[in-house]
Amino acid sequence: MSKTYFSASLRRMVCDRANGCCEYCLIPETIALSSHQIDHIIAEKHSGETVESNLALFCSLCNKNKGSDIAxxxxxxxxxxxxxHPRKDRWADHFQLQTESGTIxxxxxxxRVSVYLLQVNRxxxxxxxxxxxxxxxxxxPD
Ligand SMILES: [Zn+2]
Known part of the structure; x- marks a missing residue:
């Protein structure tokens, strides 16, 4: 979890780009129990920069489970x-939603490693x- 300050305009841009949904588990912020969070995809400790191309919208649980991990x-x-990596990969190339069960x-x-580490099928x-x-x-996501 990042302690970096994100400007209001950067927050809005990241939120809008993600349609207000967690970019990993797809849950919209509007139905989440706690607010979604903007954070680094590649954490600052791995030299990830605070730029649009390295930021994503996470629900609080995906963000907690990911932490600063990159693999x-x-x-x-x-x-x-x-x-x-939500900015470099296409969601549909790595995941498939089973609509009957809600499973990713x-x-x-x-x-596989992302589903496992982030526990998106909780x-x-x-x-x-x-x-x-x-x-x-x-x-x-596209
Ligand atoms: Zn999530």
């Missing part, structure tokens, strides 16, 4: 694999995504 161990291969299925090693997320899918109010 994890792929549970399938045991290899170190980088996490999903990984489609790649990057998807119980409350499944329920919320299932309901949002039914009302077609869940946005899959």
């Amino acid at each position: 994890s161990i792929d549970p399938e291969t045991g290899e170190v694999v980088r996490l999903y 299925e990984p489609l790649s090693a990057i998807g 119980a409350e997320c499944l329920t919320q995504r299932k309901l949002l899918s039914k009302t077609r109010s869940l946005t899959i």
Whole structure:
């Protein structure tokens, strides 16, 4: 979690770009229990800069689970694999939403480590995504 100050205009830009939804688990801020957070994709401790191309909108739980991590161990291969990068990767290349269950299925090693580390399939997320899918109010990032 970052302690960096983000200007109001930068906050608005990052929020608008993400349509107010967590860029990892897709949950909209409007239904989250606590406010979404702007943070670095590559943490400052790894020389990540405070620039638009390195910032994303996180829900508080995804941000807490990610922390300053940039990679994890792929549970399938045991290899170190980088996490999903919302500015460099396409969500749909790494994840698939199962609308019936609300589950985010990984489609790649990057998807697997990100689903695992950020715990995007926690119980409350499944329920919320299932309901949002039914009302077609869940946005899959481009
Ligand atoms: Zn999230």
